[in-house]
Amino acid sequence: MTIEAPRTETPASSGADKEPHHSYTSLNTYLNVCQLQYYYRYVEKLPAERTAVALPFGTAMHQALSVQAQAARKGRLLPARELLDSFAAFFKANCEASDNLVFKREETYDDQLDLAGRMIEAVAKEWVDYYNIKSVAEPFRVEIPGVSLPLVGELDMVVEEGTPFDEGGDRPRPVVVDFKTAARSWTDSQPHRALQATVYSYGYREKHGVTPSFRYDVLTKAKTPKVQHLRTVRDADSFARLEKLVSVADRAIRTGIFLPNETSYGCADCPFAGACAGWHCDHARVTSVSARPLQTGECMEAA
Ligand code: SF4
Numbered sequence: 001m002t003i004e005a006p007r008t009e010t011p012a013s014s015g016a017d018k019e020p021h022h023s024y025t026s027l028n029t030y031l032n033v034c035q036l037q038y039y040y041r042y043v044e045k046l047p048a049e050r051t052a053v054a055l056p057f058g059t060a061m062h063q064a065l066s067v068q069a070q071a072a073r074k075g076r077l078l079p080a081r082e083l084l085d086s087f088a089a090f091f092k093a094n095c096e097a098s099d100n101l102v103f104k105r106e107e108t109y110d111d112q113l114d115l116a117g118r119m120i121e122a123v124a125k126e127w128v129d130y131y132n133i134k135s136v137a138e139p140f141r142v143e144i145p146g147v148s149l150p151l152v153g154e155l156d157m158v159v160e161e162g163t164p165f166d167e168g169g170d171r172p173r174p175v176v177v178d179f180k181t182a183a184r185s186w187t188d189s190q191p192h193r194a195l196q197a198t199v200y201s202y203g204y205r206e207k208h209g210v211t212p213s214f215r216y217d218v219l220t221k222a223k224t225p226k227v228q229h230l231r232t233v234r235d236a237d238s239f240a241r242l243e244k245l246v247s248v249a250d251r252a253i254r255t256g257i258f259l260p261n262e263t264s265y266g267c268a269d270c271p272f273a274g275a276c277a278g279w280h281c282d283h284a285r286v287t288s289v290s291a292r293p294l295q296t297g298e299c300m301e302a303a
Pocket of ligand 1: 033034035036037260261262263264266267270271272273276277
């Protein structure tokens with residue numbers, strides 16, 4: 001079976017969401033989370049059976065940090081109250097747009113706002129970039145040899161680090177910065193293994209002809225939140241491996257084989273767990289998957 005090239009989500013500012021494409025998120029879902037989840041999300045485009053509140057929360061924090069980054073380009077650190085107001089507006093809109101929003105037992109909407117307030121206080125103390133910011137929410141679109149769709153994405157922030165007075169007299173170097181919210185601190189090794197850092201560094205290099213450094217700004221959702229600035233860099237071999245990885249994944253996706261990964265960390269909050277539970281029971285489809293949740297007993301009847 002050969003399937004249509006799936007359309008994946010892209011930041012609106014890139015303009016690339018008008019055409020089918022691969023993105024870091026879609027590739028990561030296929031390669032590292034679960035092929036079947038990829039199928040439900042990007043091929044069948046099922047509505048989510050549940051959306052954990054962490055998703056609209058993380059998106060809203062990301063949007064608020066983008067507002068701060070735009071202000072910082074002009075030398076401003078926004079007051080924490082103003083940034084929290086931005087967050088609250090984004091969070092409300094994101095929650096309203098989410099299918100079947102669910103909170104964990106101990107979570108409430110107001111608790112989430114309190115948590116966001118503490119995180120934003122940490123951001124206000126730790127923000128380091130101002131006039132060295134070169135772009136915010138910068139889109140990229142690149143073609144990879146042998147891949148049927150373009151690879152698109154959006155870089156949260158690009159800064160320059162270093163000055164002509166640095167040891168060695170180097171020119172300022174471009175650094176792609178990605179904002180992350182995380183339940184716990186990242187280990188030092190995490191950025192070096194992250195697919196996103198490879199994809200975004202590749203996107204920058206293809207667009208600008210220069211290999212950037214990469215920095216994750218990780219904001220923890222702890223009682224006392226903190227900001228980690230974690231750096232990594234990719235080389236020519238990393239990019240050659242990425243091209244091969246995307247090329248093979250692209251072929252596999254078009255072949256139409258999507259297997260469940262039942263030991264995935266994605267299972268705990270999977271938006272398609274109900275559909276997945278009936279995946280093996282649908283004998284009517286020739287495809288390798290069943291996207292439809294079955295009624296109680298339907299599986300046995302079909303068998
Ligand atoms: S529940 Fe797990 S195995 Fe099933 S689709 Fe979701 S992530 Fe994949």
